[in-house]
Structures are given as structure tokens and as C-alpha cells.
Amino acid sequence: MAQGRDWILTLNAGSSSLKFAAYDSSGKKRLVQGQVAAIGDSAKLLLEGGEERVDAQNHHAALERALDFLRAHAIEGEPLAAGHRVVHGGIRNSATLLTPDVRGDIERAAELAPLHNPPALKVMDALNSHYKGLPQVVCFDTAFHADNPKEATTIAIPAEYRNRGIRRYGFHGLSYASLVRHFSEVTGELLPRRVLALHLGAGSSLCAIVDGKGVATSMGFSPMDGLVMATRSGAIDPGVLLHLMRAE
Numbered sequence: 081m082a083q084g085r086d087w088i089l090t091l092n093a094g095s096s097s098l099k100f101a102a103y104d105s106s107g108k109k110r111l112v113q114g115q116v117a118a119i120g121d122s123a124k125l126l127l128e129g130g131e132e133r134v135d136a137q138n139h140h141a142a143l144e145r146a147l148d149f150l151r152a153h154a155i156e157g158e159p160l161a162a163g164h165r166v167v168h169g170g171i172r173n174s175a176t177l178l179t180p181d182v183r184g185d186i187e188r189a190a191e192l193a194p195l196h197n198p199p200a201l202k203v204m205d206a207l208n209s210h211y212k213g214l215p216q217v218v219c220f221d222t223a224f225h226a227d228n229p230k231e232a233t234t235i236a237i238p239a240e241y242r243n244r245g246i247r248r249y250g251f252h253g254l255s256y257a258s259l260v261r262h263f264s265e266v267t268g269e270l271l272p273r274r275v276l277a278l279h280l281g282a283g284s285s286l287c288a289i290v291d292g293k294g295v296a297t298s299m300g301f302s303p304m305d306g307l308v309m310a311t312r313s314g315a316i317d318p319g320v321l322l323h324l325m326r327a328e
Contacts, residue, residue, distance in 0.1 A: 085160050087111065089150075091143075091207070092165040093199040096120065098142040102155045112153050116142040125149060139199050140206040147210070161215040162207055165254055166200050167303065168193035169220030171245070173227075178204060178216040186218065192249075192302050224253025225287075225294045232296040248305075250297035252279040256287045282310040 088107055092099040101113035115126040116136050123136035125145060136142040150156075164178075170189035176182055183201065190197035204216055225233075225248075233248045256277055263271040275289040284307045288296040298306030298315075308314040 085158060087155055087159050089159040089162040089207075090164075091146075091162060091203055093139060093196070093203045095195040095199060098139060098146060098199075098203060100146040100150075102150055102159075105160050111155060112150065114146065114149055116145050139202040143203055143206045143210070158211050158214065161217060162211075163217045163219060164200055164204060165221065166218045167196035167221045167251060168249065169218075169222045172218075172220055173223050175217055175219040175223065178218050182218060196303075219254055221251045221253045221255075222249045224257045225250030225297055228294055228296060235301065246301060248297075248300035249302075250285075250287070250294065251299045251303045252283070252285050252287070252297075253294070255279045256289065256294060260289065260292045283312065284309050 086105045088103045088105065090101045090103065096119045097115055097117045098119065099113075099115045102111045103109060104111060113128075116134065117124055117126050117131075119136050119139060119142050121137070123134050123142065123145075124131045125134045127149075134145045136145050166186055168186075168189040170185045170192075172182065172185055183204070186197055186201060190201070200218075204218075207214065207216060228248075228250065233250075235242065235246055235248060237246065256279065259275075259277055260271060263269075271292060273291055277287045277289055279285050279287070283303055286298040286307065287294055300306065304312045304314070306314050
């Protein structure tokens with residue numbers, strides 16, 4: 081049983097889902113996990129042992145269902161802290177405590193990740209209403225790529241546009257950081273000096289890693305770039321768009 085202040089809540093808000101997990105206060109042992117999927121009229125709680133229909137018309141309600149589930153599994157009271165996955169950190173390049181300024185940066189970056197940043201903000205706000213003053217830490221998918229060399233981040237457009245923040249940001253950084261951190265633990269071998277890693281799912285990308293640090297990645301300014309994905313075309317020759325604009 082976990083009681084108030086001796087557990088940590090982690091949250092990953094998607095456009096129509098909310099993944100959640102509770103960890104012990106060390107952050108090393110996962111106590112329980114689940115997901116509220118298909119938020120809206122068909123919402124359901126997905127668990128390792130099956131699924132059940134729940135009432136979750138929005139992300140605020142989805143958070144309530146997640147907390148209900150945790151309480152039903154003896155995870156009670158206020159957590160020590162909460163951690164959020166945020167797809168686009170804008171100018172932010174490392175995990176940080178949520179403050180009004182940080183929230184503003186996430187909101188401004190929402191234009192570049194419209195399916196992910198807004199739901200994450202809704203969950204942060206709902207959690208703050210539920211646990212007033214709870215420390216919330218935000219971890220950015222873009223952070224792992226923040227120190228990529230200029231040749232990997234620069235887009236070949238006039239400087240006036242680059243100065244507005246138009247660059248190759250890269251995504252899935254938390255996935256790649258986890259790979260680097262846990263490679264030796266899982267394989268029993270040292271992480272090779274040079275690694276080509278893949279994150280494959282509905283959204284997919286490749287990342288070149290040297291000495292444990294990202295140096296290049298297939299996604300660029302937005303998560304639409306790079307590989308062909310489930311509902312995203314990936315990289316497209318700009319000439320195709322110009323041709324279609326003229327032809328259509």
C-alpha cells in the first residue's frame with residue numbers, strides 16, 4: 081500500500097488518451113500502471129489484465145478515473161510529486177519544475193505539437209486543481225536533441241526565419257534517453273559508442289547517438305517529418321506541394 085507523500089505519479093497525455101503510473105518514492109519501482117483510452121463517448125480503462133468502460137468525456141475526467149483506479153489499488157493520498165511527458169518544449173531543453181513561465185512556453189509551443197501539448201496542459205491544470213501546490217515536473221521529448229550540432233538542427237532558410245525558432249527540434253527524446261540509460265542493464269553489455277536507434281509506433285523516428293548523446297534525428301521542426309507513419313506522410317519534397325497547389 082502506498083500512502084500520501086510516499087509515491088510518485090507519472091502522466092503521458094495524448095490527443096485522446098492518458099497513460100498513468102504510480103512509482104514508489106525512489107522512482108525505481110513501478111507500483112501500478114494503466115491508460116484511459118478513447119477519451120470521449122467510448123472511453124475505456126486499459127489495464128494489463130483487460131479493459132473496462134469508464135465515463136471520461138475529457139482529459140480532466142480521465143485524470144479523475146486514473147486517480148480512482150489508483151485509490152482502488154491502495155495508492156492513496158497526495159503524491160510526493162508528478163511527472164509529465166511533454167512532446168514539444170519549445171526553447172526549454174531540460175526537465176524542469178512547472179511554473180507559470182514554463183506553462184507559458186509549453187502553451188506557445190502547442191502550435192508545433194497541437195495533438196499533444198494542449199492535452200498535457202489540461203492534465204497539468206486538472207492535477208493542480210486536485211492537489212494544490214503539488215510539485216509537477218515536465219520532461220520534454222525535444223530535450224534529448226537540444227544539443228545536436230548545428231548541421232543537424234539548421235534548416236536551409238533565411239536567417240530571419242531561423243531567428244524565429246524555425247529549426248529541427250527532433251522528438252521521441254525521452255524514448256532515446258531511456259534506451260541510453262537502460263541499455264547496459266537490459267543487455268549486460270556496454271552501450272556502443274555509435275548507435276542508430278529507432279522508435280517505432282504510430283509515430284516513428286530514427287536517432288543517431290554517439291557517446292550516449294543524440295547527434296541527428298529524422299524528425300525535424302514538427303513530429304510530422306521524417307519516416308512514413310500511421311497517419312503522417314513523413315518527409316515530402318516541397319516540389320510535390322507546389323505542384324499540387326498549382327494543379328488543384
